[in-house]
Amino acid sequence: MTDDVTVPPTAPDGREPLTLINVREGMFGAPGDISGYDGLVRRIEMPGATDRPYGDWFDGVVDILEELLGDRAEQAIEYVVVDRGELTLYIAREHLLEVAQHLRDDQDLRFEMCLGVSGVHYPAETGRELHAVYPMQSITHNRRLRLEVAVSDADPHIPSIVSVYPMNNWHERETWDFFGIIFDGHPSLARIEMPDDWVGHPQRKDYPLGGIPVEFKGAEVPSPDTRRQYR
Amino acid sequence: MGIEESAPPFLLGTVEGLLGWARSGSLWPATFGLACCAIEMMATGTPRFDIARIGQEVFRGSPRQADLMIVAGRVSNKMAPIVRQVYDQMPEPKWVLAMGVCASSGGMFNNYAIVPGVDHIVPVDIYLPGCPPRPEMLINALLELHTQIQNTPLGANRREIAAAAEAAALKATPTSDMMGLLR
């Protein structure tokens, strides 16, 4: 049963499969669960791709971007999600630099600021585990959107957009430091927060929290990532 | 070494008192503010709380001129060697005050990045809990440290007391074996 649930299913009628965040087994996420809820298996997915019309100003922006990308638009923009009033574009990594260039330079898009890179690790989504999220801010048009690039653990390379957005320099270093995503073309991809000789990438889900058990009088409570807790 | 090593017991009491008074009268802290506790430590130096009244407003930038290292804030693994280096650069006699729960025990951050208590790196004389401790609490800890320094034994007395303390610590029950006590 465990083998079945870790493979993302192909969606019916050819739509994009959903990002599988997590498969939760059991209620408390720790061994020794005798509550009877230990057989529970829950698949949690992100909100799926949205169909047109997206609403608000989102249609206009996606139209302009598709026009600028021309015949590469199909491969570049994997799918579009509109959720909670925010626009997310899933971009294929080969086209990321071009998309970033258009977003910054076109006068109707004019997203001058890239607010950094946020890495997210979805170990359950085999083949697309590491996501890099780039929030883009337009001061001229006063709006914000998000680019998301997904790569696999086996090949964690994403082209660096520092040539278009120099402000991303340290943010990409931080994402490399914490997730192991290698940004090709970055001027100096080195560790920034962890000591230079640190082994491992701490914010990945397979990296332990690293805490020590807390000693009380007559008891010992394990560290937060290993003890029983609601999920 | 000095008079404190070779003095006969009846004289030692007076020397201890005099030396303790001199040492505790004007402790100079080294600037070792790391995080939130550093802001409260700076606030302690400002007029509302004013540690100048106990002689300690001169935070020395150079550890070579300092007596007291107030480790104020969380010590990350990257910062740990520097804490030790600064401590080593201070001349004797020196004291360490672990300010805040992060310096005392790692605080709320039980993870890969924080050293769980600066006493893993340097010997600590006073632990001050709080997140962050109010400036009044810091002044209380400093006055407590003054009392401790005032009553520091010297010479033969010191060796006796140190041996007794070590023997007691070796015989003591570890915390997790203390059953049946909530406090």
Add this chain to the structure above:
Amino acid sequence: MTAEDTFHAMGAFTDDPEAAEYTAYGSDWSEIADEATRLAQQRIVVNMGPQHPSTHGVLRVMLEIEGETVTETRAGIGYLHTGIEKNMEFRTWTQGVTFCTRMDYVASMSQEAVYCLAVEKLLGITDDVPERANVLRVLMLELTRIGSHLVAVGTGGNELGATTVMTEAFVGREDTFRIIEMISGLRTNNAYIRPGGVVVDAPAGTVEYIRKLIPQIRERLDHLVDLQLENPIFKLRLKNVANLNLAGAMALGITGPMLRSAGLPYDVRKAEPYCGYETYDFQIPTSTDADAYSRVVLRLEECYESLKIVAQCADRLEQLEGQPVMVADKKIAWPAQLALGPDGQGNSLDHIRHIMGESMEALIHHFKLVTEGFKVPAGQVYTAIEGPKGLLGCHLVSDGGTKPWRAHFRDPGFNNLQSLGILTEGGQIADVVVSIATIDMVLGGVDR
């Protein structure tokens, strides 16, 4: 020929403008020339290490200098990295507030606010947060802004060697702490703003107290203005130092007072208002000088604007007396009520009587919310607020559970610190201290 005569290479003997000129006294000429050439090519690297009274925290700056001029600057950070973002993945949504508040510890409630706004956006209850809670949030945010700017200006002055500036600034800050402590119970790292509203209402007498203290804070700000802005030494050290024009600021994604000093009046409070900011009357001070002096002026002017907002908040608190401060949905609203007990702290006995004796649902809600926490539907959001140092962003990913899947904060100090190279290279070593002070980053936010 006297002993004072020196030997020069005469201009006629060399046409090469690059040729170096050495002055020699005794000894073998070729040896001296070799040593002089070697020393001229030697790079001196000075380490302003993590423990330094003037680096504004645990920042390591590696300066390559030539005489008094800095030729290259590199900043080393990470000495305060606490793993807060990873810690938040193992704590409930409400407990996350206590973690994120300790990032930028000088302006702690800014982080709480951006995180809670993000959680509320994920829950979809942004419009359900009561008005009184929003007023209290704005009050706290503006008091924190004043506190942060006072620390920036105060420690900046201290690092230049003027300790009086620091004592003046911190005394002004103590007044903001008096108000904050009266309402939330703590001076700093408050965990006051929580998803759904604020944790406890302002006690009786708050409005009068705020009105009493506002003139005192304004007087402190006046002192700082009088002390610094016309001081000739201050002007010499800060005018035309740490210049960053608008093109440079846009390239580096600078936000906050640094961007506004370059001429662009961008403030998230006006551009994308949150917590009801569109209903308050305040200005955005801007300058075009783009140097350290104008940034100090801007920060002090922003403090005056924040005091205006604080006065408006006090008026609204008076009008909204008795309104709730937490969202109405009992399955999200933080249940515990606190009151001042005989030992200075403790649970409100009314609340305990209610949950133990009067309402079973209240007891269940209290228990479930405190032990398990509420569940947030899966998805991701990005919220941004105008923190005192710039645009503070929060990227929050939920996996439908009681704990965040990922919380990432875009700290303005982390971003703005990238400009340290541009600000300092080519200048003097003493200007490095001014540049660091003018960026106004807090290493807790930079390192998280």
